[in-house]
Amino acid sequence: MYTKTTAMATTNLFEQLTVSQDVRQKPRNRMMTIQKNYSDTFFQFKKPVTLTANSGIALLVITDDPYNPESYQEYILQGSITLASNVYFNTLTVTKQCSIFLEPQQVDDPILISVPKRFKVKYSDAVVQVNQIFSVLYQVKTAPFVTQFQDRDYFELIIVDQGEMNHRVNGKDFMLGQHECMVLFPNQNFTQEIKTDGVTTYLTIMFDATGLDEVMSNRVYHLSNKHANLIEKIVKLSTQPNSRYYSDEIYLNFKNILLSLIQGQADNIEEATTSMRENYENELFQAIVDYLHQNVEEQNQVNDLVDHFALSRSTLQMLFKKYANTSPKAYINQLRLKRSKILIRDSKMSLSEIANELGYGSIQYFSRAFSREFGMSPSSYAKSLVK
Template identity: 40%
Template structure:
């Protein structure tokens, strides 16, 4: 990957002359066509030389050592730079054809020297590539539940939102709990089962990809700390009709999960990047979201959050506005109503039982809030879905 463009960088290898040079004043005999996307040679001038971008996109490679390949620095050439005589350089084209101005002093002719390594436009490709996402399914099942085994030729990503799901993969058993996930590889025999006496809601995504490492097989991965936000977004995408950019969002979410479980947490140099306050606020908000989801069957209010987390009402309102753009009450209702829709679609519970399961005091109040959110009553929604 290249460094930032020459107009955005400070370097010992060059100095910026102009960000937007007057190209009309440049001599025509200094105009050079750059057609190759690689080079094995470097230029050396006896005097400082000016290099200016004109057409297309060019990459300039520079070094002050002919014996150390790692010393070659590459930049996207923009504006106009001056290169001292102690620096060796050459320019290659990032697209099929580009042009630069190369201005030397006193008709100084360059020496051509062998580069310590080839300078090329080749960039590393992503390790994991998602080719297609075929299905996104969010469902809730009550125990005892058992699903006939399958062995489809694609990957399946399974994420548990609530409860506990037991997977038997090629005879080996895994148990996935809340905010955990597993990846089933192509042609693995999968059997799903809910054993505990509770309702389990989970997300299943069937997709085709390349580059997923084998170490991901037969493992359970936690998303609680860094990627728990994906659950609400995936549920939203599964419950709504296809909208503009919804598939883009889905690919982004699945890719983020795969990178997280394949590569692990991003390694850093332990230097703080976010402020301590930002990290603290993020952790506090995620803890409040976890509390709401763990107490989905209770009438959670802002006063409960204030007491449980020892926060003021204004602080709680600030957190929810910052991270969800909703008030605490609106967000709590969103979570409860999303869960109620899953229960309506995938369970045999009555509307009164569902109302209690998501923490509403009465079925009438539940119906009113549901209607305000979705523009139809829970009973009409139940009639509109196929169980």
């Protein structure tokens, strides 16, 4: 990434100007069209010379020592600048081609200086590219459950939402708990297994990418609340493509998660701090979340949390805003609706019984909340499970 000349009012090599007239009308002005993004030559004028950007994007390379590449300064040329006397410079094109105006202060032909090492435009290419996301699937399983996967030619990110799931990869076991994940690489054969009693819910994202380092494989990551929220967003977008740019949002959020895994930012439950108060708040919030997951059927109101943890409503609001970027009420409602999906799928309860079990006042209220969250009614979801 380059700095623009307009970001520098003045340096020891050039001064930024305010263009007050049409430079094309000046008698000594020369328009130069540039088609190369590399060179091994510098120009030098004995007197100051003015450069003005015209079309395309030009990269200005300037120095006071052409034989020392460490001294080269590079700027995107914007507006007009005046180079100091005897400065060595050249302009390269960043785009397919560009043009600039060059105005010596008097009739002055430049000296050409050839250097042994070619200099060129450096383009910033992304290292990690997510080429395609094939599937985003939220699944619910109960023990005993075992399945094997072989001859896969794609990546797969597996994230456990609730419960536990073991993965045996190349003879080694990796146990994933709540908000833990791992990346499985192409051609890695593995076995998934659930032994623990209870329900395990997990998300699988199948994708193709380039630039992922194999050091990411065979490793369990613990996601922060920030990244758990990104995953929730991906799931919601994948089931409700009601935005023109929903695919763009999915890809951006997903790449953000992958980069966090690569850079090791997801290993901590929250950002590293040295504050005892923040550590206390973090642990308290985790305790509240764990309590909700275990007791959402019985304790599903904000007042229940206030009473159980002896907190004020304002403190509770602050914790959920800071660590989950939502309100306690919204978090509880999302958790209840996710639990309702599990009950619809794995229990024999009627929709009215599920609504009552999760604290909804009526089947109508439950149905409206479910439809807003998932884009379909509870009855439509139940019917989709028997297809």
